[in-house]
Amino acid sequence: MSATAPAHPLTDEGAARAFLADFRSLSGIGATPGGGVDRQAGTVADGQARHWFRGLVEGHGFDVRYDRVGNQFALLELVPGAPYIAVGSHLDSQPLGGRFDGAYGVLAAAHAGIRLAARPAERSVDQTKAHEAGADDAGAAAGAPRFNIAVVNWFNEEGCRFKPSMMGSSVFTGKLTAEQALATADPRGVTVREALAAIGTVGDFSLDVAAYVEIHIEQGRSLEDDGLAIGLVESTWGANKYEFVVHGEQAHTGATLIADRSDALLGASALVVAAREVADRFTDDEHMVITSCGEFTVFPNSPVVVASRVNLLVDVRSTDPDVLAAADAELHRRIADIERSAGVRIERGAEHNWASKAYDAAGMRLAADAADALGLGHGVVRTLAGHDSTNLKDIVPTIMLFVPSVEGISHNEKELTRDGDMLAGVDLLTELLGRVINGEFVRS
Amino acid sequence: MSATAPAHPLTDEGAARAFLADFRSLSGIGATPGGGVDRQAGTVADGQARHWFRGLVEGHGFDVRYDRVGNQFALLELVPGAPYIAVGSHLDSQPLGGRFDGAYGVLAAAHAGIRLAARPAERSVDQTKAHEAGADDAGAAAGAPRFNIAVVNWFNEEGCRFKPSMMGSSVFTGKLTAEQALATADPRGVTVREALAAIGTVGDFSLDVAAYVEIHIEQGRSLEDDGLAIGLVESTWGANKYEFVVHGEQAHTGATLIADRSDALLGASALVVAAREVADRFTDDEHMVITSCGEFTVFPNSPVVVASRVNLLVDVRSTDPDVLAAADAELHRRIADIERSAGVRIERGAEHNWASKAYDAAGMRLAADAADALGLGHGVVRTLAGHDSTNLKDIVPTIMLFVPSVEGISHNEKELTRDGDMLAGVDLLTELLGRVINGEFVRS
Incomplete structure (x- = not known):
């Protein structure tokens, strides 16, 4: 299809203004001076965002439920008794995180649901238009919904306060037990169970879903570099994640000779440098390797003490x-080599390995068609980062969409997705979700 | 002189048992499961040690006073109105520190004072013995004291909770103002003023001292390697200390390509590795260079975030x-080089430089004579570590003594000085302090 004005009459200026107003309001919760947010999972700010979200969707006729690990489900029952399509992301953030990561996807899903809930009254108009235009692919979108919508705010996607990341969706998909999640403690010893009870957003709801759709900021720069509005996520990267413990011998930095030292900090620093060298060495024109160290904690971390660990x-x-x-x-x-040269012992603790995995190919085609219908430029991308959809795609057909991130900056207060890009994403999600609930992705 | 039995009759088995019993009791305060202590400055455990110490010395006739920054003075007035000789060290420790570092020196000083306080009654015996032996050097030691004794427990020598280290002796010697020290906050925002008030060991006492003597564990292995009981400290090493801040750009570890990263952790790790390489390169048969990094704090230190700082x-x-x-x-x-290769900015903050400085040569000779009088093997050493005597020597004649540390292990729960070595040190300190208060080091 050629690029045309958005096909859906509700995607008008009023709907756009409503989305941007809600996004600004949400961005104020846990706002940081640098323009970001700090809404780490289970904190007061996370609780405020969850209650704010409940107020928004209840005002539009959704029913809000929580499961045992605090996943928040906003249910829109269009077809009594029909199965649900889940659509969402997460409202929690990194400390000093950006205001788009996760939050954009949850709010976009809610607004897509709100627009679709308002659609039945317009259906006749649509059908008339489709009929007049003689467009084949408008037919299904104009059909009656066969699924209900569950907008989901997954608990603790970021994993900074409570590890691992993608906790809520991991429990939902059976990769982690609820008991394991609830017993997880933050560095101060507060458990997920206690944190969820404190913010009052926990329950015993459970839901089977027939498919999952998520939209998220890219957190990379490929869409911006290629001038595209939408990324259709083809697959995740393969990833090996390790927890290492470098063991040295605590000593006095002033009095202990170099020859007598077993310096855990030196060994760990050499490991960080080696990891980067490995990335540089194995990246070539065909393949890319990325290595990272995101957490590095020194014991006892005193000014005059050689680190023991x-x-x-x-x-x-x-x-x-x-x-x-x-x-x-x-x-x-x-x-x-580092163990020998630095005289330390390096212990490998927990390990997580993810093979590179593909998203649903039919879902990608459906999303491409929807983007074409709206005249939005799109391309195929991979996701380096994990997302809740990384979990969901292993149990149900899943579609993952990206909108551009300016300069690819993410997990940073300066993270930015432009208003026009956000609105294009909401338009596409609305169009796509409309097709999915009408049965174009999975059968009811 | 040849090696003989200790010359002083009070240095008997009872005095040795009393010292070891007190040392064991002191080691129980803030004791850690690994055999060390955690008595960081101004904590409850530090307060307990201070009150314990007060109880000990008051029981032996000392008067206890505190100055504005919590330095604890145990005053023994032997000659009403005469000036004071200070002798001491510190009772605070590193987190998971050893039980000897500092604590040994304070307790040895107290026991030396207790033994000397008991001496007048024995003086006639001593003089008789000296006369019979015809020993010249026993004469002065047998004379009447011309100085009083102040056993000092300096506040916050370690500097782990409140920076800088050697805080109490720095204020005492005019290198830091009391206001600066009192306003210093720990990482939780508690100030020295608040911490000292909480443990109730602060006052407005002030004292001029005529000389300073300190005994401390070596925290190195040279005495043990050379089979010596006593180290006579000749000088400190020269030291440059820097606070660096490595600035990167916060980013998503999963989504941000290597080329787009400015990773503060990578830059800081490269700096730790480079510092060790500099030490290795500049150490040869003639000279030694030691580099250390004792504190290393990553922001925001979240699992999936490239460090910003x-x-x-x-x-x-x-x-x-x-x-x-x-x-x-x-x-x-x-x-x-690292700034260029890692794409980070490295800012140099506070800087402290100490030139290599000598201790008082006459004091070293006096200590050597005292060790010879007791038949204790001794050698000249330098101190790599800073001590309260490093400050004191800049304002008054100062003598610094070391006793051996097993394998040089220090700032570690496994830190160890053997009972015999501790007792030999107390004997020497008693002998030396007796000579100092009799006017053999400085004139009254």
């Missing part, structure tokens, strides 16, 4: 499974 | 001022 997280990711395996093996060779 | 402390020490300058220049060249 450093805990650090290292991850290795690649677009190609063979390259990932080779890079991982090289990293482990270098770790053995 | 790392604060770290780096110090460079050498026995030789020219080697120190050359090593320091090389470290700064490498820092400029």
